[in-house]
Amino acid sequence: METKKADVPAMTRYQKFVIFILAVTQFTVILDFMVMSPLGDLLMKSLKLKPQDFGFAVSAYAFSAGISGLLTAGFADKFDRKKLLLFFYSGFIVGTVFCGLAQSYPALVAARIITGLFGGVIGSISMAIITDLFSLQQRGRVMGFVQMGFGASQVLGIPIGLYLANAWGWEAPFWMVAALAVVVATLIGFGLKPVISHLAVQHDRSPIIHLVHTISNRHYRIGFTATALLSIGGFMMMPFGSAYSVNNLGISQQELPELFMIAGISSLVVMPLVGRLSDKIDKFKLFAFASVWMMVMVGIYTNLPPISFWIVVTFNVLMMIGIMSRMVPSTALVSAIPEMQDRGAFMSINSSLQQIAGGVAAAVAGMIVAQKDQYSPLEHYNTVGYVVMTITLVSIFLIFRVHRLIKSKMSSVNPAPQMEMA
Known part of the structure; x- marks a missing residue:
């Protein structure tokens, strides 16, 4: 049978609710991290930070998130995923409140570390829930909507956060995120059902053994490596995006909210379309095309004069x-690698490597980029772009390996020749 209905199952009402809950959860977590980039120029000027200092402030969240994910990976498949989500989301709220209370650079770095310890695990738990509740044929659409949090954070969160920061100081956006997260946590507590199907197929009694079992799987390591490289390529330009726009391209602080809002609107439009497209055509081909497109745009953008x-x-x-068009198909492919009993641990390790790689990317970018004073143009930002382009080329090869692995896995489960794995 090759009918569309058989290939792409319809969503139930509860599945749609789960997508909404996870999307708004991701929105708050992404916004908490993303708001650091547009606040970059403001923070560097107000706290008199060098690029290396700001790069470390961004990396502090990423490194703590990665360490937290590794430490919790062995336990990720031992509990109800809803309870895990609520626990770590509550800790994320507390850390964000501390960011709002910070009055110095060391206090801000400490608060970012606390926020990362809890916030860095939320994405992996959400991914495990998605993989448990949605078939591979549905996941492109699900990823498209859940990852709309990235675009929504730019359309709504970042512009509002910048307006609040201009009016009441750079701490204000963190208070906004914390208040919104309290509402989301309430929805999770009362609306999400327990997610416990994975508990029935557990084999490793010890969390340590379960962690080692997951890391030692050769197929899983392919997915881990692909995710790490994708993250390095995605994170490296981000921390200094606003500083580059202001100091090199001539954008004013007042124009920044509009710039982020328009870019975010484009993400909100593109993400669902790419999600649906990735469920209909070959996911790797879509990823490869999007990667080449991104490389061309990065090469042009990082060499622009004031315009x-x-x-x-x-x-x-x-x-x-x-960027958005490669996120959806690559995430959907990597999510199909682990078996059900390993999904929580796999997603935790995967998320940890993603966060650690992002931290490394931000720190390395901070070492590459230079600035003579707080109002001078950034130097060597185009070098960062060339590094991103090179890493993107390697990531195409790794996602191709993931693609072949998933095709082999699907054919062994269902060898019927008419079944096509996109």
């Missing part, structure tokens, strides 16, 4: 389309 606001907006949107 008009709308040209900057145009290249931001075009670059965002490439």
